[in-house]
Amino acid sequence: MPVVALEANRDLPGAHTRLAQVEPVDDINGPSLIKALLALRPRLHCPGTPVLFLTNDNMVRTLAAHWAELEPHYLLSWSHCRDKVAALLEKFHLETHCQRQGLSYPPTYLLHSKSDIDLAITVTGSQAIIKPARPLAGFKTALPSQRQDYEQLIDRCEADLPFLIQKFIPGDDSSIYFCALYLDHGEVLARFDGRKLRSRPLGHTTVAESCRQDDVYQETLRFFAGLELSGPVSLELKRDAKGRLWVIEPTVGRTDFWLGLCTANRVNLPLTEYHSQLGCAEQNLMQGDCALWFNEERDPFGRLWLAFHPQLSLGERHSSYVHFHKNDIRPAVLCAKKILSDLWSSLRRCVALSVRFDAPKSNPADDxxxxxxxxxxxxxxxxxxxxxxxxxxxxxxxxxxxxxxxxxxxxxxxxxxxxxxxxxxxxxxxxxxxxxxxxxxxxxxxxxxxxxxxxxxxxxxxxxxxxxxxxxxxxxxxxxxxxxxxxxxxxxxxxxxxxxxxxxxxxxxxxxxxxxxxxxxxxxxxxxxxxxxxFLRVNTTWDDYLKNRSANLRSSVRRRCKRFAADGGTIEIASTSDHIDQLISEFNEIYTASWKKPEPYPDFVPSLIHRLASLGLLRLGVARLKERPIATQLWIVNHNKANIYKVAYHQEFAAYSPGTVLTAHLLRHVIDSDHVQEVDFLIGDDSYKAKWMSDHRERxxxxxxxPRTLFGLVFLVKERLGRLVKSVAARAGVAVSISGLIGERESMHSATNGPLLNHRSTKSPTR
Structure with a gap:
């Protein structure tokens, strides 16, 4: 299939592919694109009408507004629903759309200036994520930790205002899923589900895998339900600690980073689109899990990163890359050359900055x-x-x-x-x-x-x-x-x-x-x-607290506590020094029989318990089954706050869920008896903690x-290098957007940023 790609930046490695005919143009992101396509059409000699494939939102917006000029000359899969596609590009309308479709969407505020910052923080909370409302802005996403971060971003990217301020859903890259579809008037002709594994920088996916998820698919169908859309669409969602899916953003009318991942795993969505435009019979595409996708241009060490995460290993899967293709090696060579050049330049600046320390200069001040x-x-x-x-x-x-x-x-x-x-x-x-x-x-x-x-x-x-x-x-x-x-x-x-x-x-x-x-x-x-x-903010009673937790937790607490009591279980919550040595002995016994590693400093916790008891801060819970201690938890109550410091239970009695039973009793005690205003689960993002707590923060x-010492300088260079490795790809390709890829089987290929054209033929398409 002949492929023609329009590109404005010839410095991009993908612009030198031999698998597509690259046509240089002045601009691919504005009205000039229309003129370029009209000028190109007489030079495209084909028996039918060329099919357009777009690669960024600006192109989608431009063609939606000027399609009447191009309609006699090209085919576009979503031309009949241009208004709906254009509406979904406006991110500040997504919250209303998700509410109408019954989907979860994080609280969002549209920030226009610095005067809106306080209101934005009020709406979205202290943990927020900032996104540009328009595509191809000077940044993709930002995570502010304080008000000053908002101000600095506005100063740096004022031309990109307004910004979308959105409540941040806790979780790393691996909690982000997506479902990519090809639709024909709302009917699904092809589907692919995937998961992000790594982003460098934030918001730019650099490692992703095939990951079939039916609930992600159902949420995607719900998002696009009733719109009667055609063409390529996808929806990105994030799964929180409770398993709830939150809509992040859709992609409509164009391909995205997932194109290479899809084709490498036997779901060639562009080929499906091409066949649909030709009126060919539908193909039965079965999603595979045979390849991981890497963006080596933005993240040249993504493959090395994977090696240090054995739980995400390739296994029997092979690697698929943006530029590396066995039949088209030049883009990969140019990409590697650019990465090495940028790495060397950054390293030189890093070392120069580390060793340049001028002697303190006198500051002439008056007497x-x-x-x-x-x-x-x-x-x-x-x-x-x-x-x-x-x-x-x-x-x-x-x-x-x-x-x-x-x-x-x-x-x-x-x-x-x-x-x-x-x-x-x-x-x-x-x-x-x-x-x-x-x-x-x-x-x-x-x-x-x-x-x-x-x-x-x-x-x-x-x-x-x-x-x-x-x-x-x-x-x-x-x-x-x-x-x-x-x-x-x-x-x-x-x-x-x-x-x-x-x-x-x-x-x-x-x-x-x-x-x-x-x-x-x-x-x-x-x-x-x-x-x-x-942690949990407390402003209610235990009974009201439990009513506001999930049905699963309420049911589990009632059933487990009932069974525990029926089989002779008792709970003791100690807060004084009475028989404290016996309680410490039981604590150590349970801890030894639990899944926990032995304490490297065995006297620390017993001594801490003694001190807490003498200060009146101790809440040491012990669960006993027929007088045998099977679970223990060390809580510290200090000035209206309860800290959950140590938890353990005997593995032999795991069927009783003694941890759940003891947590429920202690939580009820500190809420109703100690009247604390906050309960803190302290260290770690363990999933079970989210069931009990209401809020999340980071340490x-x-x-x-x-740098004035030899080892300080060595460590500094090592630190800078480590951070440089993670960001050099982003520095090298600030203006680079994701481009099309070719798969091992029937596919289209272009590693450029411009729209892709396939000639429509009166015959069935062949390789």
Whole structure:
């Protein structure tokens, strides 16, 4: 089948394919496309009428508006329903359409200017995703973590306003599914279901697989029901932790990234479209699972990434790529050349930036300013303690106040941590800043002595769910306070090559202030994701809470609790030191018989239980079946908040679902008896937590390197390289859009961005 492709950018690797006749044009995204197609038609010598295939939304919008000019010369599968196709391109109409079709669509706000930011956050919540309302914008998607991110994006991409602000549905790339169809007046002639595995950058799919999903298919049918559409369509959906599918966005009137994946897995949707336009008999296409698809141009290390994720391995499937085709090698060579060139340029800039540090330059200030600065410095002092037992009364009060909002910031937590976790050569330090003799900030640190370098960390490990520097007034001079504390730590440990602070709340003032303070000292700081955190906002009774949970959870709680009680089960919730040693013994017994790994620091949790009991913060639940302990959970209740810290049950009694039973009893206790306002499941995105909790947030960390040390510089280059590998494809192809591919069997091929043309013949199509 002869294929003609229109392309405006001859620098693209795909523009040099030999499997299509590439026609250079001035523009493929506006009215100039109409002129180019009209000028091309007399040069297309074929017995019938050429068929048009489009590759981006701007083309679809342009042809929908100007089809009358092209209709005598070309065929377009969706020409009879142009108005409906054009309407579905407007993303701000999708919410209304989904409501009408009975589909789930995230709360959305159309943002026109900075004055709309606060209202957008109110509508969509603190976790949102930003998308351009129009195609081919300067960005695809963005995930803001604070109001400043909205402002910066508007400053950078003001020409792309308005933006769609949408509530973010938690989940990684692998929770995004799509269903691609070819329709003929609403009838499905071909179907393909797939799943995304990786996106680089956010929103640009770079690894995808065939994945048959009937519920995704049914939701797609519901979305397009009643529209009587023809042509290629698809719907992208995201599955949340509860299994609910949310509409992300449709694609209509054109191909998408899935074209190569479909053809590689025996569903050639463009060929179906071509046959439909010719009036040929329908083909029976059976979706296979024989290939994974990679976009090597945007993500050159996608195949390497897959090797480190054995649960997503190729298995017996082969790899399908955007540019690499055994009968058309030149685009792949040009793509590899461009990637290597961009990688080398970025590496040179990275190394140059890392080693270029000018000596501090004197800042000529007048005598009055210099005197004021000197006087201010004299009002500050930094003290260092090795253990909370050394704290004077005023420093102890500072930590006690911090412990009111976060028990893991209190002196008892740190004392237990040092006693049972910290061992030489590592040493804990508490840097405390005084202003006019009063303690105003503190930075708990752990200095780890490695064989060849020194590392400074937050005084945390996997026992810690939330860390934060202590600042008495986080709104005023927070960065200055942390800068002074860091200065003292850096001076005491001059050879330190890296710092790591984790896990932290990325929305907190101390998170940004700590990162800024590190930069002020010439360290290179990076953010990184730690884990997801499920929690429950409580403003009701247990009975009302349970009414608002899923029917499955309500039924499970009632049935499991009834069976447990009927077979002689009892629940104890301990909050004091009474028979605490027996409870700890039972806790250890259950933990040993559970699926959990043995504790590397066996005295930490027992000592913590003793301390919590003495402070009145303990809620230790034990489920017993005929007097035998079979499940235990350690909860911490502190100032209107309950933390679910440790859970375990005896695997021999899993049929009773003792974890569900004990969670229900403890949750009822903290809601109705302790009257907490929040329940926090702490660390991890385990699916079962979403059944109990209402909200989700993330914990992030800060990693910083000192380029003035050899190992700091080496680690910095390694970090930059790692991040560079993930983003270099995006930097190399900012203006590149997904293009058509050829399959191993009968198919069309063009790795360009322009529309594809197939000549309509009076005879049956042949290869």
């Amino acid at each position: 009055a300013t210099a005197a004021a600065t000197a006087k201010s410095d004299k009002q500050f002092s930094v003290e260092v303690y090795l253990n909370p037992s050394e704290f004077p009364a005023d420093v102890l009060d500072l930590f006690l106040q911090a412990g009111e909002s976060n028990v893991e910031a209190g002196p008892d937590w740190y004392a237990n941590f040092i006693d049972n976790v910290v061992h030489k050569p590592d040493t804990a330090y508490f840097y405390v800043l005084r202003y006019q003799q009063c303690p105003v900030a503190a930075l708990p640190l752990l200095v780890a002595q490695k064989p060849l370098h020194t590392e400074i960390r937050s005084l945390t490990n996997y026992y810690t769910s939330l860390y934060a520097p202590i600042v008495s007034d986080v709104q005023e001079r927070c960065t200055e306070a942390l800068q002074r504390l860091l200065a003292a730590a850096i001076k005491d440990h001059a050879g330190a090559s890296m710092m790591r602070f984790t896990p932290m709340d990325p929305a907190s003032a101390t998170y940004k202030a700590l990162r800024d303070a590190l930069k002020m000292h010439g360290w290179f700081a990076f953010n990184f994701f730690c884990f997801g955190n499920w 992030w960390g800060i990693l910083a390197y000192n």
